[in-house]
Amino acid sequence: MGIIxxxxxxxxxxDLYELTMAAGYFQHGVNHTATFELFVRALPPNRSYLIVAxxxxxxxxxxxxxxxxxxxxxxxxxxIFRHVPPAFxxxxxxxxxxxxxxxxxEGNLVFAEEPILRVTAPVIEAxxxxxxxxxxxxxxxxxxxKASRVVWAAGKDGKRREVADFGSRRAHGPEAxxxxxxxxxxxxxxSTSNTYAGMFYQIPISGTMAHxxxxxxxxxEEAFRAFHQSFPEATILLIDTYDTEAGAHLAVQIGPHIxxxxxxxxxxxxxxxxxxxxxxxxxxxxxxxxxSGDLNEYLIQDLVDRGAPIDFFGVGTEMVTSKDxxxxxxxxxxxxxxxxxxxxxxxxxxxxxxxxxGKKQVFRFLDGEGRYVKDLIARENEVPGRGAIPLxxxxxxxxxxxxxxxxxxxxxxxxxxxxSRLPEVYRRLDNPRPYxxxxxxxxxxxxxxxxxxxxxxLKER
Amino acid sequence: MGIIxxxxxxxxxxDLYELTMAAGYFQHGVNHTATFELFVRALPPNRSYLIVAxxxxxxxxxxxxxxxxxxxxxxxxxxIFRHVPPAFxxxxxxxxxxxxxxxxxEGNLVFAEEPILRVTAPVIEAxxxxxxxxxxxxxxxxxxxKASRVVWAAGKDGKRREVADFGSRRAHGPEAxxxxxxxxxxxxxxSTSNTYAGMFYQIPISGTMAHxxxxxxxxxEEAFRAFHQSFPEATILLIDTYDTEAGAHLAVQIGPHIxxxxxxxxxxxxxxxxxxxxxxxxxxxxxxxxxSGDLNEYLIQDLVDRGAPIDFFGVGTEMVTSKDxxxxxxxxxxxxxxxxxxxxxxxxxxxxxxxxxGKKQVFRFLDGEGRYVKDLIARENEVPGRGAIPLxxxxxxxxxxxxxxxxxxxxxxxxxxxxSRLPEVYRRLDNPRPYxxxxxxxxxxxxxxxxxxxxxxLKER
Numbered sequence: 034m035g036i037i038x039x040x041x042x043x044x045x046x047x048d049l050y051e052l053t054m055a056a057g058y059f060q061h062g063v064n065h066t067a068t069f070e071l072f073v074r075a076l077p078p079n080r081s082y083l084i085v086a087x088x089x090x091x092x093x094x095x096x097x098x099x100x101x102x103x104x105x106x107x108x109x110x111x112x113i114f115r116h117v118p119p120a121f122x123x124x125x126x127x128x129x130x131x132x133x134x135x136x137x138x139e140g141n142l143v144f145a146e147e148p149i150l151r152v153t154a155p156v157i158e159a160x161x162x163x164x165x166x167x168x169x170x171x172x173x174x175x176x177x178x179k180a181s182r183v184v185w186a187a188g189k190d191g192k193r194r195e196v197a198d199f200g201s202r203r204a205h206g207p208e209a210x211x212x213x214x215x216x217x218x219x220x221x222x223x224s225t226s227n228t229y230a231g232m233f234y235q236i237p238i239s240g241t242m243a244h245x246x247x248x249x250x251x252x253x254e255e256a257f258r259a260f261h262q263s264f265p266e267a268t269i270l271l272i273d274t275y276d277t278e279a280g281a282h283l284a285v286q287i288g289p290h291i292x293x294x295x296x297x298x299x300x301x302x303x304x305x306x307x308x309x310x311x312x313x314x315x316x317x318x319x320x321x322x323x324x325s326g327d328l329n330e331y332l333i334q335d336l337v338d339r340g341a342p343i344d345f346f347g348v349g350t351e352m353v354t355s356k357d358x359x360x361x362x363x364x365x366x367x368x369x370x371x372x373x374x375x376x377x378x379x380x381x382x383x384x385x386x387x388x389x390x391g392k393k394q395v396f397r398f399l400d401g402e403g404r405y406v407k408d409l410i411a412r413e414n415e416v417p418g419r420g421a422i423p424l425x426x427x428x429x430x431x432x433x434x435x436x437x438x439x440x441x442x443x444x445x446x447x448x449x450x451x452x453s454r455l456p457e458v459y460r461r462l463d464n465p466r467p468y469x470x471x472x473x474x475x476x477x478x479x480x481x482x483x484x485x486x487x488x489x490x491l492k493e494r
Numbered sequence: 495m496g497i498i499x500x501x502x503x504x505x506x507x508x509d510l511y512e513l514t515m516a517a518g519y520f521q522h523g524v525n526h527t528a529t530f531e532l533f534v535r536a537l538p539p540n541r542s543y544l545i546v547a548x549x550x551x552x553x554x555x556x557x558x559x560x561x562x563x564x565x566x567x568x569x570x571x572x573x574i575f576r577h578v579p580p581a582f583x584x585x586x587x588x589x590x591x592x593x594x595x596x597x598x599x600e601g602n603l604v605f606a607e608e609p610i611l612r613v614t615a616p617v618i619e620a621x622x623x624x625x626x627x628x629x630x631x632x633x634x635x636x637x638x639x640k641a642s643r644v645v646w647a648a649g650k651d652g653k654r655r656e657v658a659d660f661g662s663r664r665a666h667g668p669e670a671x672x673x674x675x676x677x678x679x680x681x682x683x684x685s686t687s688n689t690y691a692g693m694f695y696q697i698p699i700s701g702t703m704a705h706x707x708x709x710x711x712x713x714x715e716e717a718f719r720a721f722h723q724s725f726p727e728a729t730i731l732l733i734d735t736y737d738t739e740a741g742a743h744l745a746v747q748i749g750p751h752i753x754x755x756x757x758x759x760x761x762x763x764x765x766x767x768x769x770x771x772x773x774x775x776x777x778x779x780x781x782x783x784x785x786s787g788d789l790n791e792y793l794i795q796d797l798v799d800r801g802a803p804i805d806f807f808g809v810g811t812e813m814v815t816s817k818d819x820x821x822x823x824x825x826x827x828x829x830x831x832x833x834x835x836x837x838x839x840x841x842x843x844x845x846x847x848x849x850x851x852g853k854k855q856v857f858r859f860l861d862g863e864g865r866y867v868k869d870l871i872a873r874e875n876e877v878p879g880r881g882a883i884p885l886x887x888x889x890x891x892x893x894x895x896x897x898x899x900x901x902x903x904x905x906x907x908x909x910x911x912x913x914s915r916l917p918e919v920y921r922r923l924d925n926p927r928p929y930x931x932x933x934x935x936x937x938x939x940x941x942x943x944x945x946x947x948x949x950x951x952l953k954e955r
Contacts, residue, residue, distance in 0.1 A: 046668045048660070048687040050701030057703075057724040063710060107693040113728045156710060163704075167663035168671055199509070202628035203821050207507045208669035210629055226509040232568040240511030242518075243624075245828035248840045249524060249617060263518040267574045274842070275952055298844055350821045359820035360664045360811045367706035379709045381735070383759055491736055 044100040044128075045107070047164040052108065055157045056117045059124055067156040068369040068392050070148040071166055077175075077358035081465035082455060084181055084448050085149055086216045087173030088139045088428070089438040091166050095134065096434055098162065100125040130158050134429035137395070138439065140219060140447030141424060142455060144470045147395045147410060149174070149363070151425060156370075163365045171361040172209070173216040179330075179355040180220025181452060182462060186334040187346050194337075195345045197239045198225040199325060200353030213353040219444050221452075226347075234441055241269040241295045241323065241347075248274060257287045269293040269323055272308070281308040285315040293321035293345065301326070302341045309342040321345055329356070330462055368392065378483045389476055390483045396421035405454050411473035505561040505589075506568070508625040513569065516618045517578045520585055528617040529830040529853050531609040532627055538636075538819035542926035543603045543916060545642055545909050546610055547677045548634030549889070550600065550899040552627050556593075557895055559623065561586040591619050595890035598856070599900065601680060601908030602885060603916060605931045608856045608871055610635070610824070612886060617831075624826045632822040633670070634677040640791075640816040641681025642913060643923060647795040648807050655798070656806045658700045659686040660786060661814030674814040680905050682913075687808075695902055702730040702756045702784065702808075709735060718748045730754040730784055733769070742769040746776040754782035754806065762787070763802045770803040782806055790817070791923055829853065839944045850937055851944045857882035866915050872934035 058064060073083065108114050109122045132154020143149055149170060152159050180198070187194040198217040201210030214230035224239035225231065231238035242260055250256035253275060261268045268291040272280025277296060284294045294312070296304050301324045312320050324336075325347035333346055350356060366388045370377045378390035392413035398406045398421050408424075409417055427435055439447070452460065459468040472480075519525060534544065569575050570583045593615020604610055610631055613620050641659070648655040659678040662671030675691035685700035686692065692699035703721055711717035714736060722729045729752040733741025738757055745755050755773070757765050762785045773781050785797075786808035794807055811817060827849045831838045839851035853874035859867045859882050869885075870878055888896055900908070913921065920929045 045690040045693055046662075046671070047689055048662055048701055049689050049692070049699045050687065050703055052689060053701060053721075053725060053728075054703055054707050057707070057721050058710070060724050061720045063720075065710075067706070067710065069706070104693065108689075111692075111699075113699070113725065116726055117724060156706075160704075160706065164663050164671075165668055168665055168668050171664055172666045172670075201507075201509055202625050202826075203632055203823070204629055205633045205666035205670040205815075206673045207626055207629050209633075209666040210507070210625075212667045226511065228508055228510050228513060228569075229506040231510070231572075232506055232565065238510045238572075238574070240509055240514060242511055242515055243621075244842065245528070245530070245617075245621065245840075246515050246518070248828050249519070249526075249528070249831065259522045259524075260514075260518050263521050263578060264514060264574065265577055267514075273844075275948070279952070298847055350823065354666070354821045356820055359817055360815045362664070362811065365663075367709050370710065379706075381705065383734075386759055487736070491740070 043094060043098055043165070044161075045104050047161060049113070051161045051163055053113065055161055056114060056121050058157050058160070059121045060118060064155045064157060066153060066371040067159045067367055068151060068153040069159050069163070069365050070368050070393065071150040071152075071170060071363055071365045072146055072148045073143075073361060073363050074386070075145050075362070077361060079357055080178060081459055082142045082144060082178070082468060083174050083361075084177040084220055084451070085137050085139050085141050085143055085170075085174055086177035086219045086444075087169040088136055088150070090169050090173070090212075091150065092134070092428060092434050092438060094165055094169070095130045095162060095429060095432065098128075098130050100128055128158075129432055130154065130162060131432035132158050132429070133427070133431070135425045136428045137424045138426060138447070140444040140451060142405070142451045143395075143424075144408060144468055146389075146470065147408065148393050148425065151392060153392070167363050167365055171363040173212055173219075174363070175355045175358070175361040176213045176216035176353065177220040177448065179352055179358075180217035180222050181448065182330040183328075183333060183346070183348055183352055184221030185452070185460070186330040186337060186462065189334060189337055194343065195223045196221065197345065197347050198222050198227065198349075198352060199347040200349035201227045203350040204353040210353065215441065217352055218441060219448055221445065221449060236441065241293075242271045244271065244274045244297075247271060253280065254283050254286065257283060261287050261291060265290060267292060269295055269321075271295045271297060273298050277304050278307055278311065281311040284320070285311065285317060289317060291320055293323050295323040295325060295347070297326045301343070302336055302339055305341045305343050323347060325349070327351065334462060378479060380480065380483050382484050382487065389472065389480050391476070391479050393425075393476065395424040397424055399454070403454055404456055405468070407469040407471065409471050409473055410476060412475045412479065415473055415475055417473065504555060504559055504626070505622075506565050508622055510574070512622045512624055514574065516622055517575060517582050519618050519621070520582045521579060525616045525618060526831050526833040527614060528620045528828055529612060529614040530620050530624070530826050531829050531854065532611040532613070532631060532824055532826045533607055533609045534604075534822060534824050535847070536606050536823070538822060540818055541639060542920055543605060543639070543929065544635050544822070545638040545681055545912070546598050546600050546602050546604055546635055547638035547680045547905075548600070548630040549597055549611070551630050551634070551673075552611065553595070553889060553895050553899060555626055555630070556591045556595065556623060556890060556893065559589075559591050561589055590893055591615065591623060592893035593619050593890070594888070594892070596886045597889045598885045599887060599908070601905040601912060603866070603912045604856070604885075605869060605929055607850075607931065608869065609854050609886065612853060614853070628824050628826055632824040634673055634680075635824070636816045636819070636822040637674045637677035637814065638681040638909065640813055640819075641678035641683050642909065643791040644789075644794060644807070644809055644813055645682030646913070646921070647791040647798060647923065650795060650798055655804065656684045657682065658806065658808050659683050659688065659810075659813060660808040661810035662688045664811040665814040671814065676902065678813055679902060680909055682906065682910060697902065703732045705732065705735045705758075708732060714741065715744050715747065718744060722748050722752060726751060728753060730756055730782075732756045732758060734759050738765050739768055739772065742772040745781070746772065746778060750778055752781055754784050756784040756786060756808070758787045762804070763797055763800055766802045766804050784808060786810070788812065795923060839940060841941060841944050843945050843948065850933065850941050852937070852940050854886075854937065856885040858885055860915070864915055865917055866929070868930040868932065870932050870934055871937060873936045873940065876934055876936055878934065
């Protein structure tokens with residue numbers, strides 16, 4: 034778990050072209066200051082907002098980034114680098130990220146085209162980190178967002194129902210399971226089954242038992258009693274191994290101190306009602322019903338709308354892979370260069386993939402009750418008037434993190450608060466209205482100016 | 495990159511319930527030998543076969559698995575484990591996986607319900623490893639399979655066109671990018687942009703340049719010349735930053751030693767034809783055309799069908815997330831227990847989620863030309879007749895790996911060979927016929943027998 038637990042082998046976690054470009058810049062003495070912005074061009078299908086996540090890992094990565102001798106040797110001996118002067122590899126030996134980073138703190142909402150991170154550094158430093166920054170922000174933001182939808186569905190009638198991440202086994206590898214646990218906690222989950230995430234991120238851990246536990250004993254009752262004896266205060270019995278209703282009756286016999294029962298198959302609506310009735314008739318009204326098995330926000334919304342007596346949802350595959358929209362297309366684009374006093378703005382003007390030039394700030398406008406009204410993407414130093422909150426804040430200067438990262442509970446609270454400020458019409462699962470995001474006149478003017486300069490330049494050649 | 499590069503912190507990369515069940519088994523003296531099988535109940539949408547991948551990482555994990563003091567302390571101090579006797583934590587201190595593993599080697603094809611791995615070990619050992627085994631096999635198998643479809647599309651007319659994995663930035667975290675590089679190489683990709691995968695797995699690495707490189711110079715030509723000087727034998731010029739056709743003309747001016755040009759936007763079919771014509775007219779018939787940008791097997795199939803003169807596809811997001819089917823639903827099910835001389839078969843009989851009891855073997859039948867005809871899922875020791883090849887082989891005994899893992903090129907070759915033996919009708923992208931997989935009479939008889947025993951047992955209570 035290098036990128037989480039230690040610092041080894043980070044520098045090569047990047048696309049080859051970042052390193053060949055670095056060598057090329059080095060060899061040609063190109064080392065002006067460059068600014069790149071990381072943003073999402075368009076929201077994925079079924080998403081009307083994104084929750085920023087992954088910034089803490091990005092800052093840790095940038096702080097610790099260095100090339101180990103083994104990595105430098107690999108590059109130097111690779112035929113692709115044959116003509117690169119040895120001085121470049123010496124440069125890598127002392128390479129550190131010493132740039133400046135602005136970003137939108139984790140737990141905030143963002144929308145399409147809004148810069149989540151803005152990196153200003155000597156071009157080699159800014160370039161090499163692209164791949165890691167993208168994969169970390171893309172993935173955690175994707176999962177925090179998906180989780181927030183699931184959690185919203187679970188509580189849409191105002192009642193408190195917990196959602197736990199049970200997805201590690203279907204995540205894209207073991208590390209993805211840990212990162213998904215973190216991101217889904219930010220999105221509002223109250224616990225994870227991932228024990229490593231429990232230790233490393235202090236996320237509350239939860240779990241029940243597998244069918245194999247029940248089947249490992251001669252009788253279901255024996256399996257239930259044995260578990261209750263080992264975990265008297267944390268007993269959640271899986272009751273659907275053989276016959277769910279019979280399992281519920283057995284659970285009643287185990288006694289009033291069990292905390293819950295889990296149903297992992299069958300019709301969750303009908304079965305939860307039957308099981309609730311069995312528990313209630315025995316006076317076990319405090320015993321929770323946990324449901325798991327291929328759940329997503331739509332199925333949970335339907336269960337809640339139909340009044341299923343479920344207290345706790347264990348959500349796996351669909352949440353940790355963001356199954357209906359499994360990739361976030363974040364990009365990392367050069368927007369500005371400084372060479373001495375000279376400033377050059379950079380942009381792309383193709384119809385499908387236009388990017389706006391220059392360093393930017395995002396301002397959010399709130400109404401009198403603190404609800405989000407609209408966003409404005411502006412030039413870095415614009416002051417768009419009272420009540421507009423700038424979202425990008427300085428995170429790193431000279432390669433040093435400016436303040437400790439907020440705690441995970443703080444980030445989760447920030448996400449909860451942010452979501453509560455986004456009017457329902459922009460966040461509902463079905464046909465949400467697009468949240469209004471504008472660009473400032475100054476930014477549009479810069480876009481026009483750079484476009485004209487580029488046209489003139491292209492005609493020239 | 496723990497699971498890839500070192501051994502730290504592996505033991506907690508598991509669901510909490512594996513560890514609570516372990517404590518429960520320990521406390522109640524339950525430690526019979528259990529056999530679990532890992533398989534996929536049903537193929538994902540748009541998939542007619544799977545390519546096994548991830549076995550090497552599973553065997554490394556099982557060989558090295560141990561609990562570190564920090565992890566044991568975390569568990570011991572956690573309120574959930576409050577009533578677990580200290581002897582359990584002492585047990586964890588010397589815990590090793592000492593079981594037996596059978597499996598289908600990487601690069602082989604498998605179909606629904608066929609065991610990919612079969613683990614026989616004391617129940618605690620067999621149980622604790624579930625989460626890691628699933629996440630590793632699920633993810634790598636998913637990506638190797640997806641990649642094989644992309645590679646097939648790229649070469650469907652019999653011409654050799656390379657496919658490279660360019661997807662790290664959209665993978666589910668940095669480690670997923672490395673694992674996806676490995677899996678997509680198994681699926682037939684010839685290279686990856688992931689430099690770490692290049693070092694650690696010796697996968698050929700490839701890359702070109704970013705738009706930011708071109709924009710970092712005052713003139714496109716200057717950018718092209720600088721790169722060519724640094725990488726004279728590995729120059730692939732990105733020509734679409736400003737105007738693709740003008741970029742192609744510029745590439746011609748750079749000279750005949752460039753290896754290729756890359757097009758990352760616009761209509762790939764039309765533009766590749768225009769660019770090919772420009773290159774050819776200048777005598778640069780040997781210069782390759784690389785195309786990238788939101789490609790998948792269907793788009794590539796269409797480009798190839800329509801005769802687009804493309805030599806090399808760089809595929810990212812869609813391949814490393816298996817975007818149209820981003821999760822593989824592998825499960826790990828208890829099928830058999832041995833207590834002394836006594837053998838108990840375990841199965842589930844629910845309509846949606848039935849599992850077959852007992853240790854199994856998969857036999858593949860080939861015709862006279864070596865093509866796959868059908869598979870038979872049978873009991874472990876059945877001998878179904880001549881020409882049937884048993885797919886599961888012993889991989890580990892007493893916790894020791896029985897033979898070194900095959901090299902990645904060997905695995906890639908195995909996959910290529912296996913795919914060539916699967917008749918087109920079962921592997922084409924559009925409406926493939928389901929490959930025939932049967933269950934043996936002996937296996938069906940065991941299923942019936944266990945079901946009857948279970949019914950009798952349930953009536954009893």
